[in-house]
């Protein structure tokens with residue numbers, strides 16, 4: 628079993644609790660206007676036109692686990708573990724499930740960082756791993772909610788939000804651990820009405836442990852040219868401190 632990986636980062640303190648190793652899988656069905664990982668979108672190995680370096684390599688589950696094990700001693704004391712991210716990890720559902728299973732078998736907690744745009748069967752395959760393993764708390768979903776308005780969601784990301792919302796409701800009903808993350812981009816999806824709609828939807832779920840805004844930053848803009856792409860949203864300034872305070876207040880107590 629192998630998958631297409633474009634990066635592995637150790638010592639990550641975001642993307643879930645504690646100290647983590649984040650494995651970035653290549654390929655994503657969305658095209659978010661603000662994406663700061665444009666190299667993650669194509670499901671193929673690409674060559675940077677500026678550095679000539681290849682982006683993406685096929686790795687087996689065992690090869691990835693060798694990297695993940697290097698920080699195993701830190702995971703339990705810190706409450707951390709493996710985060711499978713991307714791109715969209717559920718665009719490679721068999722590999723993601725096999726990697727999650729391998730980590731859980733070794734007692735390493737797993738977080739899946741997902742856009743939610745995947746067939747329900749991909750989520751089900753992950754939930755099916757848990758029985759017989761220590762604690763359902765060992766599997767956490769970091770689930771992005773980008774915009775409740777379906778037409779604007781389609782315009783901003785290239786996909787309908789209906790399956791994303793449906794999968795989230797089903798995960799919630801299945802008792803999955805959920806952290807909701809809301810990428811918020813000045814002028815695109817961050818109005819007070821947008822925040823209220825997000826808060827209202829999240830308030831209808833039972834299993835959400837926390838909700839975090841992900842304020843826009845421009846750090847990925849330089850990468851577009853390297854992969855022959857043009858950013859659709861090229862603002863050079865990140866979200867302001869005022870924006871960030873408003874996002875936090877707007878999403879507070881959603882869960």
Ligand code: SF4
Pocket residue numbers: 655656657658659661662663664665667668713714715742
């Ligand atoms: S879901 Fe994430 S990786 Fe995919 S296009 Fe959007 S921001 Fe980029």
